[in-house]
Each structure stands twice: as C-alpha cells, then as structure tokens.
Amino acid sequence: MITLRHNEHVNVDIFGAFLKAGGKRAFAVLASAITVVYLVCIGFFAWLLLFEPFSTSTITPSLKLPLWVVEAAVPIGLTLMLLRALEILVRNARGVDAFAEAGRSIVEVEAEATGLDMRDIERTRREIGDGTAENDTEENDR
Numbered sequence: 001m002i003t004l005r006h007n008e009h010v011n012v013d014i015f016g017a018f019l020k021a022g023g024k025r026a027f028a029v030l031a032s033a034i035t036v037v038y039l040v041c042i043g044f045f046a047w048l049l050l051f052e053p054f055s056t057s058t059i060t061p062s063l064k065l066p067l068w069v070v071e072a073a074v075p076i077g078l079t080l081m082l083l084r085a086l087e088i089l090v091r092n093a094r095g096v097d098a099f100a101e102a103g104r105s106i107v108e109v110e111a112e113a114t115g116l117d118m119r120d121i122e123r124t125r126r127e128i129g130d131g132t133a134e135n136d137t138e139e140n141d142r
Contacts, residue, residue, distance in 0.1 A: 025095060032089035039082040046075035 016024050049055065050068055058067040111118050 028092040032092050035085045036089055039078055039085055043078035043082055046078050050075050
C-alpha cells in the first residue's frame with residue numbers, strides 16, 4: 001500500500017529515459033489507462049464469479065462459512081485498486097504528479113497519516129542512536 005501511495009513499486013522505465021516531459025506524461029496516461037482497462041475486465045469476472053450458484057450455495061468445510069464470503073476479497077480488492085488507478089489516471093491526464101508530496105519525506109507523510117508528531121519520531125531516533133532508550137528499558141525491567 002505504501003509503495004503504491006509513493007510510486008516506489010518495481011517498474012521498468014526503458015522508454016522514459018529517451019523521452020521529454022510531454023512524452024513521459026503521455027506514457028504515464030497510457031499506462032494508467034491500460035491498468036484501468038485490465039482492472040475493469042478482471043474485476044468484472046471476479047464479481048460474476050462471486051455470484052455464481054456454486055459460490056452462493058457452497059459452504060467451506062473448516063469454517064462453515066458460505067464460499068462467497070471467502071471469495072469476496074478478490075473483487076473487493078480489485079475494485080479498490082480500480083479506484084486508485086482511476087485517481088492516478090485523472091491526475092496524470094491533468095499533468096499533476098500523482099505521487100508528489102510537496103517535498104516532504106515519506107516519514108513525514110506517514111507520521112501525519114497515523115497522527116504522530118515528527119518531533120516525537122526525531123526524539124525517539126536520537127534516543128535509539130545514543131542508546132538512552134536501551135538504558136531506560138533495562139532500568140524499567142529491574
């Protein structure tokens with residue numbers, strides 16, 4: 001999830017090295033559009049599979065749950081991925097960097113998302129660096 005949010009997943013960018021900004025943007029829009037089409041096709045069939053009579057009438061042997069409950073993760077996950085892919089497509093089409101965070105580090109963005117304060121994180125880093133956090137833990141254990 002975090003790699004998708006910050007565009008840090010593994011990718012092959014051969015053509016990007018030879019293109020200018022406009023070409024890179026066009027390729028980004030094309031890649032996003034292909035991703036959307038793929039997710040729509042696969043997601044459609046995943047939803048169809050979920051409502052098959054076999055899925056609605058079969059019960060899992062170990063948990064005694066209807067099979068559709070177990071299978072629901074796939075179409076729901078694909079639908080959520082589709083929403084994110086649509087967001088990226090719209091941002092790429094508008095020319096907005098879909099992954100820019102205004103120069104902030106990933107730690108800052110994730111701290112804000114989880115409700116933490118960067119001062120607390122930096123203080124903890126310093127404590128771990130000089131070993132004071134380990135000493136406090138040892139004293140508390142006694």
